[in-house]
Amino acid sequence: MTSDCCKSGFAWNGTPTGTETKVAGINTYVTGDSKSAAIFMIHDIFGWTFNNLRVLADHFAKEADATVYLPDFFGGEVIPEETLTNPELKAKVNIGAFLGRHNKAIRYPEMVAVAKELKSKYPKVGGTGYCYGGWALFKLGADPELIDAVSVSHPSLLDKSEIDALKVPVQINAPETDGQLTPELKEYVNKVIPTLNIPYEYVYYPGLVHGFATRANLNDKRQKDGLERAKNATANFLKEFLH
Template sequence: MSECCKSGFKWDAQPTGTTTKLGDLPVYVAGDNKSAAILIIHDLFGWTLPNVRLLADHFAKEANATVYLPDFYEGEVVEPDAMSNPEKRAAFDVMAFLGRHNKDKRYPAIVAAAKQLKSQYKKVGAVGYCWGAWAVFKLAGESLIDAASAAHPSLVEKSEIDGLKVPTQILAPETDPQFTPELKEYSNKVIPTLNIPYEYVYFPGVVHGFAVRGDPKEPTQKAALERAKRSTVNWFNEWLH
């Protein structure tokens, strides 16, 4: 994992949702639709990052869904200051963090959350950012969700791309050491053969992490992160309603 996975900007607005439990997991919830839900699988900065909670608020309102953002890191939180403070960023050991929160350890709780939502709602979508995107691909491969969106995926394996079974959207920045040119090419070659709806949205001039940690004060990044939000909203409006 590269430096881009722990870089970015904290957004200033205040989230308006509530916190409760989804099964055994603490969860941030926005919206009150009774038939459609969206599961957000967070990046390295976890479920308390204001940015991802603000995205949950937007999706609840604009995609007309109840949005769930659970804590999949068992209470471990990376402070947002680690994105912009050079000393804190240097002290954040990404590889050790990923060892504590690897796929084998974290996927069972993600599956349980998806199954619970599927038991409660007619349609369930899932969107993953960076670390969370591999899990969205796996959920989509097991038909545990009805639609998938992945923004600048990290840790994705080709077998997880091969197995996709539901409508899938990928939001891909121009520069991404995690979702490499090879993986981009592989996705665009393989997914159209899987007999599922597929949307690949390309974002020039931005880097890995832009959709959840982009700088809203820089014009190119602001335009890209807003377009990413609209793209995800449109995708779920199409496949959840």
């Protein structure tokens, strides 16, 4: 995954209302006060401090009636938000090297540790992931002991074996143009997941591109409408399986 789509988009205004804590020893943004349901949110390459994601987490806490946890799976490394609008900064970000430092073998055990801690505290735990976080939620979704339902938006780094292994309800928010969720992978998920005997929802966003659900241009009506539709779809899907 070395394409520019993963480091392009827009930053949003809005002040997150949550706090920072640790889960399984990992720095985590937390928002909401539900005792019955949690949402495990896994970030894109802009990481756990990305304002857009924290604002989304606040929405999900209210709209899905859950406590939302957004941990840091980049070990303190942050791609600055300014990268979105600064071509010089964008040019300096080597996506391949970055993902090498935070590959599945290194980061997935941390994600399992967080999932186990959340499951020990809440009767129900759902998950949502964006871009980089997408593959992670699919892997977690192979084990109902770790998570109860997952919603992913424009997932990256997805292997067919991770699709085959799903065992919990799954939702995919899929833009029309996506170098990661390719036409071949779109065809694959829609062929395979309906055979897995799990609830499945595929939501398609015409005219939109990879990253729209976290980095949409709010001054563009189509992007703004797509973002809101994806936010609502994720909140409604998780709420259905958490309550």
